[in-house]
Amino acid sequence: MLSAEMLASAIRLAVPVIITAVGAIYSERSGVINIGLEGMMIAGCFTGAAVAFYAGPYAGILAAVAAGAFFALIHAVASVHFRVDQIVSGVAINILAYGVVRFSSLSIFKMATTTPHVDCLPKVTIPGLAAVPWLEPLVSKVSPLIFLAFLLIPFTAWVMNRTVFGLRLRSVGEHPLAAETLGVNVYLMKYCGVLISGALAGLSGAYLSIEHTQMYVEGMTQGLGFIALAAMIFGNWMPLGAMWAGLLFGFAQALSLRVVTEAVPYQFIKMVPYILTIVVLAGFVRRSRAPAAVGVPYERGEAA
Amino acid sequence: MLRTNRILALVMVIVFTASLFALSGCQKEEAVKNKIGLVFDIGGRGDLSFNDSAYAGLERAMADFDIEATYLEPGEGGENREELLRTLAEEGYELIFAVGFLFTDAVISAAADFPESKFALIDGYVPDLTADSNIVCLGFAEHEGSFLVGAAAALKSETGKIGFVGGMNIPLIQKFEAGYRAGAAYVNPDIEVVVNYIGSTGEAFKNPQAGRELALAQCDQGCDVIYHASGASGIGVIAACAERETWVIGVDSDQYLTASDEEKPFVLTSMLKRVDVSVYETIKAFVEGNYEGGYKTFDLSVDGVGYSVSNEAAIADIQDQLEEIKAEIVDGTVVVPTNYEELDAFLAELGG
Numbered sequence: 001m002l003s004a005e006m007l008a009s010a011i012r013l014a015v016p017v018i019i020t021a022v023g024a025i026y027s028e029r030s031g032v033i034n035i036g037l038e039g040m041m042i043a044g045c046f047t048g049a050a051v052a053f054y055a056g057p058y059a060g061i062l063a064a065v066a067a068g069a070f071f072a073l074i075h076a077v078a079s080v081h082f083r084v085d086q087i088v089s090g091v092a093i094n095i096l097a098y099g100v101v102r103f104s105s106l107s108i109f110k111m112a113t114t115t116p117h118v119d120c121l122p123k124v125t126i127p128g129l130a131a132v133p134w135l136e137p138l139v140s141k142v143s144p145l146i147f148l149a150f151l152l153i154p155f156t157a158w159v160m161n162r163t164v165f166g167l168r169l170r171s172v173g174e175h176p177l178a179a180e181t182l183g184v185n186v187y188l189m190k191y192c193g194v195l196i197s198g199a200l201a202g203l204s205g206a207y208l209s210i211e212h213t214q215m216y217v218e219g220m221t222q223g224l225g226f227i228a229l230a231a232m233i234f235g236n237w238m239p240l241g242a243m244w245a246g247l248l249f250g251f252a253q254a255l256s257l258r259v260v261t262e263a264v265p266y267q268f269i270k271m272v273p274y275i276l277t278i279v280v281l282a283g284f285v286r287r288s289r290a291p292a293a294v295g296v297p298y299e300r301g302e303a304a
Numbered sequence: 305m306l307r308t309n310r311i312l313a314l315v316m317v318i319v320f321t322a323s324l325f326a327l328s329g330c331q332k333e334e335a336v337k338n339k340i341g342l343v344f345d346i347g348g349r350g351d352l353s354f355n356d357s358a359y360a361g362l363e364r365a366m367a368d369f370d371i372e373a374t375y376l377e378p379g380e381g382g383e384n385r386e387e388l389l390r391t392l393a394e395e396g397y398e399l400i401f402a403v404g405f406l407f408t409d410a411v412i413s414a415a416a417d418f419p420e421s422k423f424a425l426i427d428g429y430v431p432d433l434t435a436d437s438n439i440v441c442l443g444f445a446e447h448e449g450s451f452l453v454g455a456a457a458a459l460k461s462e463t464g465k466i467g468f469v470g471g472m473n474i475p476l477i478q479k480f481e482a483g484y485r486a487g488a489a490y491v492n493p494d495i496e497v498v499v500n501y502i503g504s505t506g507e508a509f510k511n512p513q514a515g516r517e518l519a520l521a522q523c524d525q526g527c528d529v530i531y532h533a534s535g536a537s538g539i540g541v542i543a544a545c546a547e548r549e550t551w552v553i554g555v556d557s558d559q560y561l562t563a564s565d566e567e568k569p570f571v572l573t574s575m576l577k578r579v580d581v582s583v584y585e586t587i588k589a590f591v592e593g594n595y596e597g598g599y600k601t602f603d604l605s606v607d608g609v610g611y612s613v614s615n616e617a618a619i620a621d622i623q624d625q626l627e628e629i630k631a632e633i634v635d636g637t638v639v640v641p642t643n644y645e646e647l648d649a650f651l652a653e654l655g656g
Contacts, residue, residue, distance in 0.1 A: 005524045009517050112348035112377045113510075114536065117564040141547075213512040214543055214564070217536045218348070222511055257500070257514060258521045267504065 006254055008137040012212065014250025015149045016041070016204040020228035021235065021242035022152050023200025027072075028237060029160065030193025031173035031293045033086045036075050036093030038225025040198045043067040044205025046101040049216035050108060052118040052209075060118065061145075061206045068202020069195050071097055076194040080187055083297035094225075102218065113218035120211050121145070143211040145203070152200075156239040169193055173291035176298040186298055201225065234276065236289060248276065338399065338591055340365070341392035342375040342583075345404030346382040346506055349375070353535055353556040354579060358403045358426065360557075361583030368584075369591045382506065386410035393418035399590045401426065401583060405476055406506065415439045422595055424586050426579060427476065437597030442582040444602050446476075447483030448633050449575040449609030450531070451640045453553045454487025455629050456573055456611065457529035458495045459622045460551055465496045467522035469515060469541050471534035472508040473501040475643065480533040480555070480575070482647040483640050490629070490638070493654055498522050502537055509535030516540030523548040529572065531555070546570045551618070558612040573619050574612040581608055605634045 020037055027034040034040075047067035052060025071093055078089040106112050123141040130140040160166040171179040172189040180186050204224075209216040227249060234248075235241025256269035342362055344355045359375065366373050376392070378385045385407055392400050393414060399422045402411050408428040415423045415438050426442045433439055457466045468484055470477045481499060488495045500518045502508040515537035519530050523544065530545055531553040532538040538555060545552035546567040554560065554574030563571050582602050589595055602608020611626065613619050619626075632638045641647040 003524075005521070009520065013513065013517065110349075112344075114539075208513065212516065213540055215512070215539055217510050217512050217539060219346075219507065219510040220512055222507060222513070253514075254517065257517050 004134050004137045006258055008142075009258065010247065010250040010254040011138070011146060012143075012250070013253045014246045015143075015146050016207050016212075016224050017228045017231050017249050018243050018246035019145075019149050019152065019204035019207065020201045020225060021231040021246055022149075022156050022239055023197035023204075024229055024232040025156060025160070025197075025237055025239060025242060026169070026193045026200075027197035028193075028232065028294055029173045029291055030169050030190045031176060031291055031296065031298065032076070032079055032190055032194050033090065033295045034072070034075065034194060034197050035087055035090030035226075035229065036071065036097075037090075037197065037201045037228055038221055038223065039090075039094035039097030040068040040071045040201035041205040041208070041221045041225045042094075042101055043071050043097045044202030045209040045220060046105060046115070046205075046216045047202070048206030049115040049118050049209040050104070053116055057119055057121045057210050060210050061121075061203065064202045064206030064210075065199045066202070068205065069199040072194045072198020072201075075198070076191050079297065080190045080194070083299065086295055086297070105216075105218075115209075115216040117215050118210055120214050143207070145207045145211050149207075150243075153239045153243045160239070165192075170291070172298075173293055176293055176296075180300070187300055190298075201228075204228075230274070233290075237291065248272075337370055337372045339395075339397045340371050340373045340399050340401075340587055340590075341395075341397035342373070342401040343385060343388045343392070343403065343407070344375065344377045345406060346378060346509070348377040353538070353554075353559070354577070355403055357557045357577070357579035358401065358583050361580030362401075362587075364580065365584050365587040365591075369587065371587065371591065382406060386414055389414040389423070390418070393421040397421060399424065399587065399595070401586075402428070403579070404428070411439060422590065422597070424583075426582060433598045435596045435598050440586065440595075440597050441599045442586065442602065443599065444577050444579075444582070445604060445609050445640075446533075446575070446577055447479045447486075447640045447642045448604040449577065449611060450480045450483030450533075451487035451490070451633065451638075452604075452611045452626055452630060453531055453573055453575045454484035454489075455491045456487075456619070456622055456626055457484070457531060457551070457553060458488035458490075458492040459625060460572060460618075461492075461495065461529050463526045463528045464492070464494060465498065465526045465528065467498045467519070467525075467527035467530035468500070469518050469522070469530060469532040469534055469538070470499070470501040471503075471537055472506060473504050477501070477533050478644065479642050480531075482643055484531055486641050486647055486650050487629070489651055489654055491625070498525055498527055502534055509537055511537045512540030512543075514540070516544040519544035519552075520548065523550055529553065531575070533575075542567050542571065554612075558614055560612060560614045568615065569618070571615055571618075573615065576610045576612055578602060578608050578610070581606075604630060 044064035044067055048060045048064030051063035075089050075093050078084040079086040102112055109115055121144050124144050125140040129135050168184045169189050172186050176186045231245035232242050234245040252272040349355050376388045389410055401424045403426050405428040411423050411425045423439045430439050468481055485497050502511055502514045515534055519541040522530055529551040532541040533555045542552050551572040552570055553572050556577045559574045560571040641650045
């Protein structure tokens, strides 16, 4: 049951969740709930595939990142600047992104729900390891974005815990008033957090459309943006935790796709990550700890 | 204030009067043309499959007959499909196509309120229709086409193991599976068929990630021909088979034509479901005044289903055998099962 092929499949399915969940950490740690991740992924999916069709996969991925960041900017302006309820703004982003993408798809390709085929990035094979039989499926012909996703984990941990930027970002999410008293630009930090989360959601969208399917199909995000949010919570707002949560999700998916038994219907296996998230949130395993000021709009100058 | 209101009222009156003239002008012009409407299934135009095939039929009819045609796409979840049917009926469309079984309830309710419009429901089933009904159900013998590609798969397989990736697990898709498995067993009783379904909701037809992973899993289990009946999710199945260099069989429309250059060599054939034929024939009958309500089935004998031969290099060596089997189905020597019970009986008979 546990084969290298299965693990490789789990990793491929986990990567979009991991990238988006890591992005969500930046946003939430700065105190902004980003429920619009799904919409930002959709924007990344389509923009990535559309630009890749005309200008190649590298340009496609950059454009996807930009598209995700653009929708994040709308979210940031609404929820940070105008202090709109963050949930409402996020939901609006999801609906807006869907509509904009369908409109663009119709006007560019005359097709509502798909783009033409696009090329993916050159696949990477690690020469030495690929010769080991058991490792072969894991290290040969792998999308480079998968390596990037796993590099994001230590990088984000380093940013959060070892840099001035990370400290300020977290302080804004925990206690914006105190942060501003100490001279931290609260709005700037929140903008950074939301924009990074949007950019990463866009990147994960590009992974789906350019790397995984080599085409955009409407609805291909399948709610992964929300699952990423759950993975981030399950991972206790930590990059390493988000990675394990993402892998758990990918593993459950791979399991449900590969292990079909009469005894356990695949629907039940698919439920596993969601049930675990609820269990964690309900505090059965350990207390999940959200940033203290997450979801609370902050008005600049409250300190004065 | 009063003054501006009066002016406003006057402007309104002029606008409405003008639009009345404009409208009556339009109607005079269109009186000769039949108005044909079409509402796509979720997936919409550009799914390289079912919807595109329906559109192809509409396009062909537009070229051949003097008709005015329009098409609409439902929103993402497809919840507004009934609204779209009603919109077309209200605007005086005389023949309205509803592409897909998901429209069944919407068509029943819209057809009751708009007796003047005719509704053609593709793939759906509405009970108790007569020739006078304003609903016609256009069905396909997908099991017959699937039987042929199942035979093709078994003839091409070297490992003796072939795969089937279904979209939503419902009787309609199980009909594809039953035909495929029967066809494979017909030419090779020892063939092993690995069957997977993507899910149990409409979302299963647009999940190419899952399609790809399922196909890769089947390749890992040793399948060397995979047939998909999963709508846009099949894009992932085709991509996976090209990656593993195994045969793949498309569905609904000829997916060899829409595959990328790297994928083309591996698309063995496609089970053609000639939605375009059904749309075209229905419009033709309507324009010629021969519209009839009730049920129409497009089967192998009228080329309503079939298999594609555009990948000549791949299919040439087995085409003669497939034609023989096709003739046996058309003349009734072989009766293709449509569900699991009939399939079990069919397989038992083959074994015995």
